[in-house]
Amino acid sequence: MKIIITGACGHIGSFLVENLYKIKKVKKAILIDNMKTNKFNSLFKLKKKPTFSFYQKDLSIKNSLSNFKNIDIIIHCASITDAANSFGIKKFMYKNNLGCMKTVLDYCIKNKTKLIHISTTSVYGKQANIVSENDHHLLNPQSPYADIKLIEEKLLSKNTNKIKFNSFRFGTIAGVSKGMRFHTAINKFCLNAALNKSITVYQTAYNQYRPYLSLRDSFKVFKFCIENSFFKNETFNALSGNFTVKQIIDRIKTYKKNAKIQYTKSPIMNQLTYHVSPLKLKKSGLVLKTDINKDIKDTLNLFKNIKNYEM
Numbered sequence: 001m002k003i004i005i006t007g008a009c010g011h012i013g014s015f016l017v018e019n020l021y022k023i024k025k026v027k028k029a030i031l032i033d034n035m036k037t038n039k040f041n042s043l044f045k046l047k048k049k050p051t052f053s054f055y056q057k058d059l060s061i062k063n064s065l066s067n068f069k070n071i072d073i074i075i076h077c078a079s080i081t082d083a084a085n086s087f088g089i090k091k092f093m094y095k096n097n098l099g100c101m102k103t104v105l106d107y108c109i110k111n112k113t114k115l116i117h118i119s120t121t122s123v124y125g126k127q128a129n130i131v132s133e134n135d136h137h138l139l140n141p142q143s144p145y146a147d148i149k150l151i152e153e154k155l156l157s158k159n160t161n162k163i164k165f166n167s168f169r170f171g172t173i174a175g176v177s178k179g180m181r182f183h184t185a186i187n188k189f190c191l192n193a194a195l196n197k198s199i200t201v202y203q204t205a206y207n208q209y210r211p212y213l214s215l216r217d218s219f220k221v222f223k224f225c226i227e228n229s230f231f232k233n234e235t236f237n238a239l240s241g242n243f244t245v246k247q248i249i250d251r252i253k254t255y256k257k258n259a260k261i262q263y264t265k266s267p268i269m270n271q272l273t274y275h276v277s278p279l280k281l282k283k284s285g286l287v288l289k290t291d292i293n294k295d296i297k298d299t300l301n302l303f304k305n306i307k308n309y310e311m
């Protein structure tokens, strides 16, 4: 089997690439990234198998995939992903992310290639005890980033008769990879705690539940789809658990006892709390329950030999 991984040098893509040898069906992997983030380190010391090829390409350019032949599956991770900063770069983000999506979608339709699309649980945004995939009335994206994800999902549902796909609404990622970033909640908290800086917390968010996904569970999602030819033309929530910021910080404090907190105002106006339901994926045969404690510990450990940090 030959696959393409877009955004292969990013946080999720690089973890998938490093672990790809665990999916025996995959013999060849084409890795694509525009390298705007310069994360060439994600390509260091890859295993010999599967066979990897790397292409530096901007996927927002129409037909930028047209030279690739006989691709069975595309795992589409290429996006600009900083939700909190997406207000300032809205126009560019629309052009880039929707451009990438259209290139990938057109390719998949034309070549009968299956698609694993990654959306986000940030498409939800209304007060609710628990939200599931069919609660369309609870969709309420709170940032341009999440708006775009919903548009991508709608593009897919308009084309259900033309391709095979799944769209996974991933919770916020936790865990260590070569291409990891530190602008999402858990990683940013760990970075600040590790460097003895205050953990900045949105005042309104301290006791709000949000869904998180361990990188190791994200890999299980990809493995499950590939090994079981699981392509249902549907949307699935994917999360390891729902936690409050307080619960995350309490976990950080078990490893970093003197972690400090500073409260701030949120640019994202979501004052609401909700649990995201993992049941649909569970009923389809994939149970995600990796403990994010290890991801927190591993992230803090990256910095363990730095005794003092001064700006």
Ligand SMILES: NC(=O)c1ccc[n+]([C@@H]2O[C@H](COP(=O)([O-])OP(=O)(O)OC[C@H]3O[C@@H](n4cnc5c(N)ncnc54)[C@H](O)[C@@H]3O)[C@@H](O)[C@H]2O)c1
Pocket: 006, 007, 008, 009, 010, 011, 012, 013, 032, 033, 034, 035, 036, 037, 039, 057, 058, 059, 060, 076, 077, 078, 079, 080, 081, 096, 100, 118, 119, 120, 121, 169, 170, 171, 172, 173, 174, 179, 180, 181, 184
């Ligand atoms: N990390 C999370 O918490 C999280 C949560 C939910 C969903 N997601 C989604 O998962 C996917 C992967 O996320 P990530 O955390 O690995 O993001 P990331 O920002 O770490 O990686 C994205 C990669 O895409 C590449 N890219 C961006 N625009 C491109 C273009 N025009 N052409 C080619 N490459 C391009 C970037 O260079 C980067 O390496 C994204 O769609 C993201 O929205 C991430």
